[in-house]
Amino acid sequence: MKENDLIDALILEWKQEKPELDSSAMAVVGRILKLSKILEKTASKALSDYNIHYTDLDVLATIRRSGKPYQLTPSKLMQSVLITSGAMTALLKRLEKLDLIYRAANLDDGRIKLVGLTKQGVKVIDKAIETRFNEASTSIKSLSYSDKTMLSTLLKKLLIALDT
Numbered sequence: 001m002k003e004n005d006l007i008d009a010l011i012l013e014w015k016q017e018k019p020e021l022d023s024s025a026m027a028v029v030g031r032i033l034k035l036s037k038i039l040e041k042t043a044s045k046a047l048s049d050y051n052i053h054y055t056d057l058d059v060l061a062t063i064r065r066s067g068k069p070y071q072l073t074p075s076k077l078m079q080s081v082l083i084t085s086g087a088m089t090a091l092l093k094r095l096e097k098l099d100l101i102y103r104a105a106n107l108d109d110g111r112i113k114l115v116g117l118t119k120q121g122v123k124v125i126d127k128a129i130e131t132r133f134n135e136a137s138t139s140i141k142s143l144s145y146s147d148k149t150m151l152s153t154l155l156k157k158l159l160i161a162l163d164t
């Protein structure tokens with residue numbers, strides 16, 4: 001017997017109310033949206049021991065991935081992080097108060113500020129990213145290697161098509 005989920009129930013209700021609607025796209029999009037909320041919530045829960053949120057991890061990880069000296073301009077950060085510039089400003093202030101990042105003038109161009117990781121920031125992101133990777137693996141443990149590969153390929157295809 002096939003298991004049903006919330007999206008199946010919503011589609012069935014719409015088929016009863018408006019049978020002329022093609023619900024096939026919502027079967028995919030609805031599940032992606034629902035999964036996004038679930039995955040972000042579990043990631044945030046896994047990061048709570050580090051006193052950071054999912055979006056904090058995104059910023060810290062972006063700086064850490066940039067390599068030594070672990071510094072980026074705010075505009076480079078904005079290219080990698082999925083938040084608005086106003087939200088980025090508030091997030092950077094919070095991370096600075098937590099002594100995870102610092103802001104300094106760019107020696108090449110004094111008009112530009114750099115965002116860098118403090119020693120504490122490097123320690124936190126190095127531990128938190130391991131936790132995050134483990135949590136991500138746990139989240140998809142019900143999928144076989146083949147399933148993961150196929151799903152990754154399909155999601156990448158969709159993301160490239162939509163990310164203009």
